[in-house]
Each structure stands twice: as structure tokens, then as C-alpha cells.
Amino acid sequence: xxxxxxLTVNGTSTEVEASPDTSLLYALRNDLALxxxxxxxxSGQCGACFVLIDGHPTPACDxxxxxxxxxxxxxxxxxxxxxxxxxxxxAFLDEQAAQCAFCTSGxxxxxxxxxxxxxxxxxxxxxxxxxxxxxxxGSHNRMVRAVLRASGQAS
Amino acid sequence: MNxxxxxxxxxxxxxxxxxxxxxxxxxxxxxxxxxxxxxxxIGQGILTALAQIAAEELGLAPERIRxxxxxxxxxxxxxxxxxxxxxxxxxxxxxRACAHARALLLERAAARLNxxxxxxxxxxxxxxxxxxxxxxxxxxxxxLFDREVDETAAARPPRDYRVxxxxxxRLDLPDKIAGxxxxxxxxxxxxxxxxxxxxxxxxxxxxxxxxxxxxKSMPGLVAIVREGSFVGVLAEREETAIAAQNAxxxxxxxxxxxxxxxxxxxxxxxxxSDHRVISEKTNLEVKSRAASTLEASYTKPYLSHASIGPxxxxxxxxxxxxxxxxxxQGIFNLRRDLALALGMREDKVVxxxxxxxxxxxxxxxDDVALDAALLARRAGGRPVQVQWMRDxxxxxxxxxxxxxxxxxxxxxxxxxxxxxxxxxxxxxHSGRPGRSDSPALVAAWHLARPFxxxxxxxxxxxxxxxxxxxxxxxxxxxxxxINYYVRExxxxxxxxxxxxxxxxxxxxxxxxxELALAARVDPITFRLRHLKDLRARAVIxxxxxxxxxxxxxxxxxxxxxxxxxxYKNLGAYCAVVAEVEVExxxxxxxxxxxxxxxxxxxxxxVVNQIEGGAIQSTSWxxxxxVKLDERGITSLGWEDYPILKFSEVPAVEVELIDRPELPxxxxxxxxxxxxxxxxxxxxxxxxxxRVRELPLTxxxxxxxxxxx
Numbered sequence: 001x002x003x004x005x006x007l008t009v010n011g012t013s014t015e016v017e018a019s020p021d022t023s024l025l026y027a028l029r030n031d032l033a034l035x036x037x038x039x040x041x042x043s044g045q046c047g048a049c050f051v052l053i054d055g056h057p058t059p060a061c062d063x064x065x066x067x068x069x070x071x072x073x074x075x076x077x078x079x080x081x082x083x084x085x086x087x088x089x090x091a092f093l094d095e096q097a098a099q100c101a102f103c104t105s106g107x108x109x110x111x112x113x114x115x116x117x118x119x120x121x122x123x124x125x126x127x128x129x130x131x132x133x134x135x136x137x138g139s140h141n142r143m144v145r146a147v148l149r150a151s152g153q154a155s
Numbered sequence: 156m157n158x159x160x161x162x163x164x165x166x167x168x169x170x171x172x173x174x175x176x177x178x179x180x181x182x183x184x185x186x187x188x189x190x191x192x193x194x195x196x197i198g199q200g201i202l203t204a205l206a207q208i209a210a211e212e213l214g215l216a217p218e219r220i221r222x223x224x225x226x227x228x229x230x231x232x233x234x235x236x237x238x239x240x241x242x243x244x245x246x247x248x249x250x251r252a253c254a255h256a257r258a259l260l261l262e263r264a265a266a267r268l269n270x271x272x273x274x275x276x277x278x279x280x281x282x283x284x285x286x287x288x289x290x291x292x293x294x295x296x297x298x299l300f301d302r303e304v305d306e307t308a309a310a311r312p313p314r315d316y317r318v319x320x321x322x323x324x325r326l327d328l329p330d331k332i333a334g335x336x337x338x339x340x341x342x343x344x345x346x347x348x349x350x351x352x353x354x355x356x357x358x359x360x361x362x363x364x365x366x367x368x369x370x371k372s373m374p375g376l377v378a379i380v381r382e383g384s385f386v387g388v389l390a391e392r393e394e395t396a397i398a399a400q401n402a403x404x405x406x407x408x409x410x411x412x413x414x415x416x417x418x419x420x421x422x423x424x425x426x427x428s429d430h431r432v433i434s435e436k437t438n439l440e441v442k443s444r445a446a447s448t449l450e451a452s453y454t455k456p457y458l459s460h461a462s463i464g465p466x467x468x469x470x471x472x473x474x475x476x477x478x479x480x481x482x483x484q485g486i487f488n489l490r491r492d493l494a495l496a497l498g499m500r501e502d503k504v505v506x507x508x509x510x511x512x513x514x515x516x517x518x519x520x521d522d523v524a525l526d527a528a529l530l531a532r533r534a535g536g537r538p539v540q541v542q543w544m545r546d547x548x549x550x551x552x553x554x555x556x557x558x559x560x561x562x563x564x565x566x567x568x569x570x571x572x573x574x575x576x577x578x579x580x581x582x583x584h585s586g587r588p589g590r591s592d593s594p595a596l597v598a599a600w601h602l603a604r605p606f607x608x609x610x611x612x613x614x615x616x617x618x619x620x621x622x623x624x625x626x627x628x629x630x631x632x633x634x635x636x637i638n639y640y641v642r643e644x645x646x647x648x649x650x651x652x653x654x655x656x657x658x659x660x661x662x663x664x665x666x667x668x669e670l671a672l673a674a675r676v677d678p679i680t681f682r683l684r685h686l687k688d689l690r691a692r693a694v695i696x697x698x699x700x701x702x703x704x705x706x707x708x709x710x711x712x713x714x715x716x717x718x719x720x721x722y723k724n725l726g727a728y729c730a731v732v733a734e735v736e737v738e739x740x741x742x743x744x745x746x747x748x749x750x751x752x753x754x755x756x757x758x759x760x761v762v763n764q765i766e767g768g769a770i771q772s773t774s775w776x777x778x779x780x781v782k783l784d785e786r787g788i789t790s791l792g793w794e795d796y797p798i799l800k801f802s803e804v805p806a807v808e809v810e811l812i813d814r815p816e817l818p819x820x821x822x823x824x825x826x827x828x829x830x831x832x833x834x835x836x837x838x839x840x841x842x843x844x845r846v847r848e849l850p851l852t853x854x855x856x857x858x859x860x861x862x863x
Binding site: 018019021022023026029030033034035036037038039040041042043045046048075076077085089092093096098099100101102103104105108124126127128130131133134135136137138139140141142144 | 197198199200324325327328329331332333334335336338340341343392393394397461462463464465511512513514515542544545759763764766767768769770771774792793794798799800801802804806807
């Protein structure tokens with residue numbers, strides 16, 4: 001059944017044995033014990049499972065293992081330097097920018113990609129960049145403030 | 156009557172049911188304190204607020220407090236974490252229990268130091284007198300707390316608070332924001348199997364046939380479990396369980412479910428099984444002054460909880476004992492219904508709470524626990540995790556009930572309301588476990604010997620359920636409020652954040668604006684004219700200032716509107732001013748909100764709940780409705796059930812009116828109704844015409860414009 005796939009996750013090369021159609025989400029969560037990437041809808045519509053693949057926010061639930069061999073995968077656990085939080089994560093804590101926080105990992109991933117390509121986004125650019133991520137608790141405005149704060153723009 | 160006075164005989168909060176001091180806390184030798192609560196963290200930040208209360212009364216640094224996750228084997232039974240009651244129930248009990256614990260610890264410390272209590276110097280659990288010292292950790296013992304809570308022990312006066320009333324960062328967020336395992340979904344027990352359940356595409360139909368031949372041979376599949384019409388799969392890997400679930404969905408044949416009514420609101424009005432006049436006031440002399448009358452009907456659709464993470468549970472049979480990890484709001488009630496459905500003794504079942512994705516009412520959390528238990532029964536002693544898929548949650552979790560409302564009122568020549576009538580039609584708003592002879596769990600209704608599906612019920616007033624907030628807080632000389640209960644349920648319904656208050660407040664506050672317009676009076680002036688309650692007036696006046704109501708500049712397609720309620724007529728006061736732009740589609744630009752929750756425990760927590768509530772209510776009000784065809788629910792994914800997106804979310808500004816001298820009440824549901832009404836009133840203000848059916852979609856707005 002299983003094939004071996006060489007993956008680069010958070011800067012570390014690792015191997016997963018699974019069928020080629022296995023979604024990256026379950027390889028991350030169940031084989032590599034990286035639980036920060038969440039299952040939300042299974043069809044790439046909510047953003048809870050976003051990871052960076054070669055720098056692009058991508059739904060892990062919709063991404064089969066065979067398609068990511070040899071690519072650079074970054075999950076929420078790997079956004080910051082080893083063992084440290086990413087400035088976005090610190091800003092999210094400073095702003096208390098969550099309620100249930102189930103959507104947060106995917107939003108951090110989208111926001112990190114945004115700040116990578118746009119160091120000083122405007123508020124509406126932040127909102128546009130997060131539009132593929134759903135939040136149900138209504139923490140949107142706090143998260144937008146946190147992204148602006150992380151980009152060095154006081155809220 | 157607007158205030159609830161505490162009787163001297165009545166025990167504070169949950170102490171009535173859990174009077175022993177040892178049920179609430181335990182002081183450890185390492186300088187930490189375990190706090191037990193039956194209330195659970197569902198994304199609202201309750202454990203942080205309760206930790207603040209405990210730290211305050213014990214006089215300890217908050218870092219010493221360890222909040223123990225609710226567990227039927229360890230925790231006080233505090234019923235369900237619902238109704239914005241946790242601060243009242245658990246907070247009030249913990250305040251008394253911790254005050255008593257501190258008094259006992261000081262007594263023992265004084266004895267040890269051979270000093271009188273008033274000569275003790277106490278700082279963060281360290282106690283000194285006459286050059287000698289001891290500590291709470293040395294003085295504590297199991298025996299010391301093995302007694303009833305003495306409520307006469309002096310609690311700290313609010314003016315001396317050092318922890319309560321200050322913003323406290325949430326205890327659970329560092330893990331969640333770092334992406335560390337914290338949710339039930341993240342638990343991985345040794346040998347754990349993954350389970351999924353196969354249900355009919357529509358409704359409560361029976362399994363006719365199942366062709367499981369191909370699925371049986373899937374590598375990694377452990378079992379196909381079938382008990383009557385309950386079908387589930389167990390697999391070593393999660394993706395295998397999902398593949399097997401998908402294959403069995405295609406390979407199963409179910410009989411047809413009974414057809415659903417298409418105009419649900421007309422159907423509700425013609426299917427009431429019971430009605431109750433819940434409030435009546437008569438003053439014929441004033442009524443005779445009626446000069447004009449108005450009538451309007453409003454509707455609210457079925458709403459989905461639509462949490463970002465579908466429900467999950469883990470079940471593990473250990474010998475004769477069943478351990479269940481669940482994100483349920485009511486672990487004790489769940490334990491009861493699990494035991495009932497599984498034919499087990501209740502004392503053989505332990506339910507432990509584990510945090511899940513956001514919970515806004517009775518979703519699939521309880522149901523999936525029975526799914527996991529039924530599969531675990533066939534897992535050879537291995538633990539089983541069941542994660543509902545997105546469509547499972549949309550199709551099978553209870554919906555917030557659809558409601559129909561008709562309001563009538565009469566104005567005297569001066570534009571005062573002299574008569575008010577409110578009728579509402581709804582299914583029950585509580586189908587939770589623990590309240591019926593039959594388990595309120597989906598799988599139980601599909602077993603070989605199926606349990607009967609209990610009808611959702613309504614809790615009685617004053618909190619009420621379908622009729623929550625149906626009695627206006629305004630002082631009307633004549634009024635008649637009727638609650639028509641519809642027992643038969645075309646769609647499974649249960650509690651969703653604020654229950655009937657959302658629709659009742661939407662209708663009452665929309666109608667108040669319609670009356671104000673007829674009376675040619677400013678909506679805020681009109682409300683204040685009919686309102687004596689001082690705290691109610693204060694939030695309305697505060698929000699008018701915050702929003703600069705009187706400085707509004709009219710502009711094409713723009714409008715503002717107000718909505719107000721005192722949640723349940725017992726809890727938080729909340730007034731919202733919404734500002735909108737309407738051009739076919741409604742865009743909410745800003746909300747201004749004034750709130751009075753009495754004593755504020757965690758200001759950041761209250762603001763977060765109110766902001767979040769207002770944004771969620773904006774989403775309900777503008778976009779949301781469960782879609783149905785004659786067979787059943789057809790909105791099974793986000794494409795069919797859109798919610799508010801980042802770019803659509805309004806700015807929200809919240810002002811707290813702190814009243815440290817008054818009891819603290821919950822904030823979680825206070826904004827739902829007032830926000831909806833404020834938006835509807837702002838839309839009417841912008842358009843010069845009114846949309847009375849929720850949600851206020853562009854189709855509805857265009858239809859209203861065309862009707863005119």
C-alpha cells in the first residue's frame with residue numbers, strides 16, 4: 001500500500017510512508033505529529049489547514065502527498081525561528097487575537113505569507129489577504145490589528 | 156421587576172448542588188492550587204475569568220492557579236456551560252469557596268504561629284507573625300477542606316480587588332497560537348484507531364441495504380460496524396477511515412425520509428401543538444386612547460452552528476469502564492445519555508472534557524461521543540477517535556430553530572405605545588442530552604432497537620427559550636405575549652447562542668423603530684420614553700454618545716440604527732448602533748456597543764465576547780440560512796452556507812459600563828439580538844423601507860425595493 005515520500009517540513013528533511021493520495025494534512029498531523037495544522041472542511045474552503053508550500057499558503061487537506069515531494073513545507077510550528085514564536089504569534093498574544101483559536105494556525109500562515117511579500121500592508125490589504133480564511137468566533141478585527149502590529153505598525 | 160435579589164437562604168451559584176469545599180479546590184505542597192469547575196472552556200475564555208476570581212479570593216498570584224478540565228470523576232456537576240451563566244454559577248460558587256478556604260488556612264496558620272489572625276502578615280500564600288513563618292501550602296490538608304462551604308466567610312470587597320477587574324491574558328492561548336497540541340482533535344492515545352460514521356444523505360431514514368464487499372478488503376481497515384441503521388468504520392489510518400466512509404456512503408441504500416415543508420414559517424404557524432400566554436397586562440382606560448395601530452410579521456431561518464472545526468470525540472473501553480473525551484458543554488448529562496444508549500451503569504462511564512473548536516450551542520459534540528463509544532465497543536480495547544466531517548456537522552448537528560413572529564401595537568395621539576402584542580411560533584430550543592427518558596444522541600435513534608427521538612423542549616421563564624426576551628423591557632400599559640410551541644420537528648433543532656432572544660429582540664426592536672417612525676419620533680427618544688429601567692437607559696444613552704447619534708449626516712444609501720436588550724431580562728444590558736451602506740447588498744461599516752455586565756471580571760474577555768458576538772450576529776443577519784429542499788438539508792459545505800469574511804467584517808467599538816457593586820453576569824450572548832435589530836433598523840433607515848425576513852440578503856433587499 002504505502003510508498004515512501006521525502007518531505008522537507010519546517011527546514012527538516014523527513015520521510016513519510018503512505019499511499020500517494022494521502023492528504024498532506026494527515027501526514028503532518030498523524031505521521032509527523034504536527035497537530036497545529038487543523039482539519040476544518042476537507043475541501044480547501046476554510047483555511048484552517050493552510051501551510052506554506054514553497055512560500056504559498058495552500059490547503060493541506062486538498063494537497064496529496066505525491067504533489068509535495070521535494071517542495072518546502074512550512075507549518076504553523078515552523079513559522080518562527082527554531083523554538084521561538086514568529087513575531088505574528090507574539091502579536092496575536094499581545095492583542096489576545098482569538099477566541100477558540102481553531103482557525104488561528106491557518107490565519108498565521110496566510111499572514112506570514114503576506115508579510116513576506118508586503119512588509120507594510122494596509123488594513124484592507126491584510127483583510128484581502130485573509131479572505132480565504134474563515135473565523136467563526138468573530139476575532140477578525142483583533143487578528144487584523146495583530147498583523148499590523150507584527151508589521152511594526154502600531155494599532 | 157428588573158433585578159434579581161439573592162435570597163439569604165439560597166446558596167450562591169453552583170454551591171446549592173455542590174456544597175463541599177473539597178469539590179472546588181485543593182492546595183498543594185508545591186505552592187499551586189487546583190481549581191475544580193464543572194464549566195468548560197469552549198473558546199469563550201471562562202477558565203481564565205474563573206482563575207482570576209479564585210486568585211483574588213485566595214490572595215494568590217494568578218500563576219499559582221491550575222484550572223482542572225471538567226471531568227465527571229473529579230469535578231462539581233454544574234450542568235451545562237450555556238446561557239451565559241458560568242460567571243454567575245461557577246464564579247459565585249468559587250468566590251465563596253475560595254474565601255472560606257482562605258479563612259481556614261489563615262486560622263490554621265495562626266494556630267501554627269501561635270499568633271492571632273489579625274497579626275498575620277500574608278503575601279501570596281506566605282504567612283508571617285512575630286518573626287516566624289508558614290504558608291498556605293504547609294497548612295493545607297485534605298481534611299481541612301472536607302466540609303461544607305461556609306458562605307459567611309468574608310469575601311474580599313470589590314474595592315480591594317487586585318486581579319478581578321483587570322485584563323487577564325487567556326490561559327489557553329499560548330498553546331493554541333503556537334500550534335501546540337491542545338485540542339481534543341490533537342490527542343493521540345497509544346494504539347488509537349480512527350473512526351467515521353456513515354449516515355443517510357437526508358433525514359432519519361432507515362438503512363435498506365449495505366454493499367460492503369469492496370470496502371472490507373481495503374488495506375488498513377479494521378472493522379465495519381453495523382448496528383441496525385448505525386454504520387461506522389474503524390481504520391488504522393485516518394485517511395483510510397475517510398475513504399471507507401465515502402465508499403460506504405455510495406454503497407448504502409436508505410429508505411426515503413418524510414418530505415419537508417417548503418415554507419417553514421407558514422408551516423410553523425399552522426402546526427402549533429401548544430400555546431401559552433406568557434405575559435399579560437391590561438389597562439383598558441389607557442387602551443381606549445389608541446389612535447392608530449400597526450402590525451408586522453418577521454421571520455428567522457434555521458441557522459447552523461458552523462464552527463470551523465467539526466465535532467470530535469475519543470472513546471476507550473478499559474475493561475468494563477468506558478472513558479470518553481468530549482468537547483460537550485454538559486459532560487454529566489452526556490454521561491447519563493451515553494449510559495442509557497449503551498445499556499451501561501452510569502458509574503461505569505467517565506466523561507472528560509477536552510477543548511475543541513468554538514462552540515456556540517448544542518452542536519454535534521454530544522452525538523459524536525456516542526459514535527465513538529459504539530465504535531470503541533468493537534475496537535478490542537483500543538481507543539477510537541471519531542472526527543465528524545464538514546458535511547456530517549452541517550447535516551446532523553441540531554440547527555438553531557426557524558421562528559415566525561407577528562407583532563401588533565397601538566399608539567395614542569401623542570405617539571405613546573398603549574397596547575403591545577407579540578406572538579411567536581417555534582420548535583423547542585433545547586434538545587440537549589440529560590433531559591429525556593430517551594438519549595438525545597443521533598446514533599441512538601439509528602440502533603437496531605432504536606430509541607425514540609425526543610422533541611426539543613423549551614426551558615421555562617424567566618430565562619425561557621423560544622420566548623427568551625419575548626417580554627419587552629419597555630413599560631407598556633397593555634401587553635399580551637404568546638408563545639406557540641411546535642413539537643413536530645421537520646429539522647432537528649436545539650440551543651444556538653441566545654436561543655429565541657435573537658429573533659425576539661430583532662422583532663421587538665425592529666417594530667419599535669416602525670412605531671417610532673409612525674409616531675415621527677427619533678428612535679432613541681422613542682425608546683427612552685417607554686423605558687424606566689435606569690441601567691437600560693444608561694446603555695442606550697452611552698451608545699448614542701459613542702456613535703455620535705445626534706450628529707448623523709444623511710447620505711444616499713447610508714443609514715444607522717439602534718438595537719437594545721437586557722439579555723433574558725435577567726442578565727447583561729447591551730445597546731448597539733450599526734452604521735450601514737446599502738446598494739443592493741448590505742455592508743455593515745461599524746458597530747458601536749455599550750454593555751453593562753455588572754462587575755467586570757476580565758475586561759478584555761468581556762470585550763472579546765461582545766465583539767465576537769456582534770460579528771457573528773452580523774454574519775447570521777446578513778448571510779446565513781440553512782438551505783432545505785423537500786428531502787432535507789442541502790447546505791452541506793461552506794459554498795452553500797457562507798459566513799462573514801474578513802473583508803466584510805465591520806469595525807466594532809465597545810464601551811463597558813463597569814458596576815463593581817453589582818453582581819457579575821455573563822457576556823457571551825448579550826450582543827446577538829441587539830446587533831441584528833440595529834442592522835435591520837439601519838437598513839430601513841438607509842432605504843426608507845423595511846426588510847422583515849432574515850437574513851437581509853441582496854435578493855431580499857432588491858425584492859423589497861421592487862415591491863415599493
